[in-house]
Amino acid sequence: MQLTAIGFDADDTLWHNERFFKLTQRRFTELLREHAEPDHLAERLIAAERRNITHYGFGVKGFTLSMIETAIEVSEGRVPATILSEILAAGREMLSHPIELLPHARETIEALSDDYRILLVTKGDLIDQERKLAQSGLGDLFDAVEVVSDKKPAVYAEIFARHAEGAEHGLMAGNSLKSDVIPMIEAGGWGVHVPHELTWAFEHAEAPSAHPRFAELPDLGALPDLIAKITN
Structure with a gap:
C-alpha cells in the first residue's frame, strides 16, 4: 500500500x-x-x-x-x-509557556521527510498554535500546516486530498484516539496512536484495535519502522 x-x-x-x-x-x-x-x-x-x-x-x-x-x-x-x-x-x-519537544519528535520527522509529504494537523487557537510551532523549531520541516477548529473524518479527507493523494494514502500520528486516530481511519487512512502520559478527559475513546489500519506505538521513534512494514 x-x-x-x-x-x-x-x-x-x-x-x-x-x-x-x-x-x-x-x-x-x-x-x-x-x-x-x-x-x-x-x-x-x-x-x-x-x-x-x-x-x-x-x-x-x-x-x-x-x-x-x-x-x-x-x-x-x-x-x-x-x-x-x-x-x-x-x-x-x-499562552506563554515554554515549548519542550517530546522524545524523537525532530529525528522522526527528519527521517521521513525525504520520502513523504509531512503535514502538521492541529486544533486550537490559531495564534497560540503558531507561537508554539515557531518556538518548537520544527516549522521548516512541514510541507503544510493546518490549524483546524475540530478533527473530523471530512476534515482529514479534505486536508490529505489537498496536500497529497488523499487520506487513503495517508497516515496520521497523534496522542488522541478521538481526534487523531479514529477520524483518520474513518476517512480511509492509517491512524497511529502514540500515547502521552497525560490526556485531556474530552479526548478519551476506545481504541479500534481490530482495525487493519490502526497501530499503537510507545513513542514517535518507532514510527519509521512501522511505516517501513506498512509499505513493504
Missing part, C-alpha cells in the same frame, strides 16, 4: 502541552477551595468545557473562559473579582 503523506498532531505528540493545563487546574482548585471540593469542581469544569467547545473552540482561551464560568457557578455568583483576575492571569501564563 502506497503511503505518500504523514500527518502529525502537535500538542502532546510533538511537544508537551497538557501538563500546563493540569498545573493551571490545580491552581484553579486552590483558588476555589472555599467554594467547592476538588472532585466536584473538576466535574463542573469539564462539563463547562464540553458545553463551550462549540462556542469557544479548543485551546487556552476556551479553557480560561470555562474556568471563569465554573467559578461563578460553584460560588453562586459570589466569587471575588480578585480570584477572577487570578484565573485570567493563569490563562495568560499558559
Whole structure:
C-alpha cells in the first residue's frame, strides 16, 4: 500500500502541552477551595468545557473562559473579582509557556521527510498554535500546516486530498484516539496512536484495535519502522 503523506498532531505528540493545563487546574482548585471540593469542581469544569467547545473552540482561551464560568457557578455568583483576575492571569501564563519537544519528535520527522509529504494537523487557537510551532523549531520541516477548529473524518479527507493523494494514502500520528486516530481511519487512512502520559478527559475513546489500519506505538521513534512494514 502506497503511503505518500504523514500527518502529525502537535500538542502532546510533538511537544508537551497538557501538563500546563493540569498545573493551571490545580491552581484553579486552590483558588476555589472555599467554594467547592476538588472532585466536584473538576466535574463542573469539564462539563463547562464540553458545553463551550462549540462556542469557544479548543485551546487556552476556551479553557480560561470555562474556568471563569465554573467559578461563578460553584460560588453562586459570589466569587471575588480578585480570584477572577487570578484565573485570567493563569490563562495568560499558559499562552506563554515554554515549548519542550517530546522524545524523537525532530529525528522522526527528519527521517521521513525525504520520502513523504509531512503535514502538521492541529486544533486550537490559531495564534497560540503558531507561537508554539515557531518556538518548537520544527516549522521548516512541514510541507503544510493546518490549524483546524475540530478533527473530523471530512476534515482529514479534505486536508490529505489537498496536500497529497488523499487520506487513503495517508497516515496520521497523534496522542488522541478521538481526534487523531479514529477520524483518520474513518476517512480511509492509517491512524497511529502514540500515547502521552497525560490526556485531556474530552479526548478519551476506545481504541479500534481490530482495525487493519490502526497501530499503537510507545513513542514517535518507532514510527519509521512501522511505516517501513506498512509499505513493504
